[in-house]
Structure formats: structure tokens, C-alpha cells
Amino acid sequence: MGNYKHVEVCILAGGDSRRLGRDKARLKLEGRTLLARAKSLAGEAGLPWRVIRRDVVPRCGPLGGIITALRSTKVEAVMFLPVDMPFVTAILLQRLKDHPGRAVFSQSDSAAGFPFRVDTDRLVACEAQLDAGDFSLQSLARKLRARRLRLKPAEAVQLFNINTPEDWAEARRLCQKGGL
Numbered sequence: 001m002g003n004y005k006h007v008e009v010c011i012l013a014g015g016d017s018r019r020l021g022r023d024k025a026r027l028k029l030e031g032r033t034l035l036a037r038a039k040s041l042a043g044e045a046g047l048p049w050r051v052i053r054r055d056v057v058p059r060c061g062p063l064g065g066i067i068t069a070l071r072s073t074k075v076e077a078v079m080f081l082p083v084d085m086p087f088v089t090a091i092l093l094q095r096l097k098d099h100p101g102r103a104v105f106s107q108s109d110s111a112a113g114f115p116f117r118v119d120t121d122r123l124v125a126c127e128a129q130l131d132a133g134d135f136s137l138q139s140l141a142r143k144l145r146a147r148r149l150r151l152k153p154a155e156a157v158q159l160f161n162i163n164t165p166e167d168w169a170e171a172r173r174l175c176q177k178g179g180l
Contacts, residue, residue: 008048008079011042020162070123081093093115104148108153114159
């Protein structure tokens with residue numbers, strides 16, 4: 001597959017932010033909230049977007065947001081972008097959109113992760129993983145037989161995510177250092 005005409009970006013913004021201690025979507029980086037940055041990024045990539053704040057299946061990590069989005073979409077594939085990844089580029093989203101496969105995960109080192117695209121017909125497989133009590137994204141990528149879009153080392157900063165106060169400090173430092 002690939003070269004989809006009907007893909008939407010679902011911005012996952014429903015997490016508890018327990019390690020950080022505050023709502024990630026409201027954090028401001030270079031004068032804009034992380035949520036505003038994610039919405040702008042989707043628009044820059046030319047993709048429609050929506051925000052997933054409440055999961056139909058709570059307390060199962062990102063898998064709850066993924067299932068929520070797949071159950072409620074009207075398009076053929078969904079691109080998942082967590083609100084806590086402020087350095088993803090529109091180019092990366094386009095590469096994921098156009099990459100062949102029914103599921104495509106970003107990868108820099110050995111782990112598959114966000115952002116990623118999943119065809120809506122993979123909902124049953126996602127729900128089966130939930131029913132098995134396995135909330136791991138790595139397991140999900142394996143179950144979906146996902147392809148991997150490997151990023152070059154120079155591109156890997158795009159996969160930086162904010163989970164802790166230390167990560168938040170590093171994100172601010174990266175912006176000051178490189179104007180990301």
C-alpha cells in the first residue's frame with residue numbers, strides 16, 4: 001500500500017503525565033504549547049488532524065488512544081503523533097504517510113516508536129493485543145508486522161519525547177541551542 005489519499009493525524013494528548021507532573025499539552029516551547037505545535041505540524045504536512053484526549057479504554061497507555069482513534073476514524077489510515085514529541089517534522093510525517101505497508105513505525109535505534117501510521121483495518125489486531133493485556137508498542141509493532149522507517153542519526157532528535165522534568169529541560173535546551 002502507501003501513497004494514501006485519506007490519512008489523518010491523531011494527536012495523542014490524553015496521558016496522565018505522572019512522571020512530568022503536569023499536562024504536557026499545555027507546556028510552552030518557544031512561545032507555543034506542545035499541542036499547538038503538534039496541530040501546526042499536521043497542517044504543515046497537509047494532513048487533517050484531531051486530538052485524542054480521552055481513551056475509550058483508559059489506563060492502558062498509548063494503546064488506549066490508538067484504539068480510540070481507529071474505532072472513530074472515517075479514513076483509511078491514521079498517523080499517531082504524541083503531543084510530547086516537539087521536534088517531529090512535516091517531512092517525517094509525509095515519509096510515514098507514503099511508506100508502503102499497513103503499519104509503519106519510526107525507528108532510530110533498535111526500537112519501533114512514534115510517530116507511526118496504521119491502516120484502520122488493523123483495529124482488530126490492536127484490540128486483540130489489548131485483550132491479551134499487552135500494552136507495549138514494541139509488541140504492537142510485531143503483532144502488526146509493521147515496517148520500520150529508519151531515521152538517520154542526524155534525524156533522531158525528531159523522536160525525542162518529553163516524559164520527565166529532565167526531558168523538559170533538555171527540550172528547552174535543544175531549542176535554545178539549535179533553534180529547532
